[in-house]
Amino acid sequence: AQSVAQPEDQVNVAEGNPLTVKCTYSVSGNPYLFWYVQYPNRGLQFLLKYITGDNLVKGSYGFEAEFNKSQTSFHLKKPSALVSDSALYFCAVRDSYGNNRLAFGKGNQVVVIP
Amino acid sequence: DAGVTQSPTHLIKTRGQQVTLRCSPKSGHDTVSWYQQALGQGPQFIFQYYEEEERQRGNFPDRFSGHQFPNYSSELNVNALLLGDSALYLCASSLLLAKNIQYFGAGTRLSVL
Numbered sequence: 001a002q003s004v005a006q007p008e009d010q011v012n013v014a015e016g017n018p019l020t021v022k023c024t025y026s027v028s029g030n031p032y033l034f035w036y037v038q039y040p041n042r043g044l045q046f047l048l049k050y051i052t053g054d055n056l057v058k059g060s061y062g063f064e065a066e067f068n069k070s071q072t073s074f075h076l077k078k079p080s081a082l083v084s085d086s087a088l089y090f091c092a093v094r095d096s097y098g099n100n101r102l103a104f105g106k107g108n109q110v111v112v113i114p
Numbered sequence: 115d116a117g118v119t120q121s122p123t124h125l126i127k128t129r130g131q132q133v134t135l136r137c138s139p140k141s142g143h144d145t146v147s148w149y150q151q152a153l154g155q156g157p158q159f160i161f162q163y164y165e166e167e168e169r170q171r172g173n174f175p176d177r178f179s180g181h182q183f184p185n186y187s188s189e190l191n192v193n194a195l196l197l198g199d200s201a202l203y204l205c206a207s208s209l210l211l212a213k214n215i216q217y218f219g220a221g222t223r224l225s226v227l
Contacts, residue, residue, distance in 0.1 A: 004156075034215070043118075043204055044157070044218040090156055100145065100208065101170055102216060104156030 002027040002093050006105035019081040021108045023074045023091030030096040033074040038088040081112045118207050118219035126225045135190040135222045139207030146188040151202040164210045200226045
């Protein structure tokens with residue numbers, strides 16, 4: 001069964017500083033990896049995905065993520081955080097065998113301090 | 115182009131009652147998945163519908179059932195509600211036969227009293 005670990009409950013960062021949100025995964029075969037963001041009382045918004053190809057994936061709003069197969073990680077990054085980036089971030093994984101269900105981590109609350 | 119729409123946005127029920135939640139997928143999508151997000155947790159997969167059939171199911175009891183209609187819209191039904199069923203219920207749509215993104219609706223907040 002696939003699973004995701006997001007080890008930190010909350011990430012605090014000063015505005016303008018780099019932001020990193022950590023994610024490790026477990027899945028059979030090759031992973032399909034996703035990052036979503038959730039604002040209060042809203043659904044999940046897609047940020048980026050890794051299916052195959054370059055290990056560095058670029059997504060919406062200046063976010064990027066680096067896939068590391070040996071460390072089974074898919075950390076989300078942004079070079080310069082904005083106050084508006086304050087939200088709940090979820091990492092998710094599915095396998096490549098046609099099992100279309102997503103397994104989510106528990107989420108990381110990101111707080112960007114002005 | 116409308117995204118995934120869910121109704122109602124909020125719902126209050128009492129224990130033992132039954133509830134029906136509705137979802138219209140993004141235009142062009144043929145697959146609907148339902149997730150339960152308890153407070154402070156990540157979404158948990160309930161089940162997935164494709165071609166009007168349940169294709170996959172997560173670890174949820176039979177009190178949770180669903181349906182998909184010919185226009186790809188879907189319903190989630192929960193019978194004999196428990197206090198622990200209080201959560202945000204999210205619907206996601208996608209194309210089954212593609213390595214595709216699941217797009218989520220805003221969810222239905224269910225409170226069971």
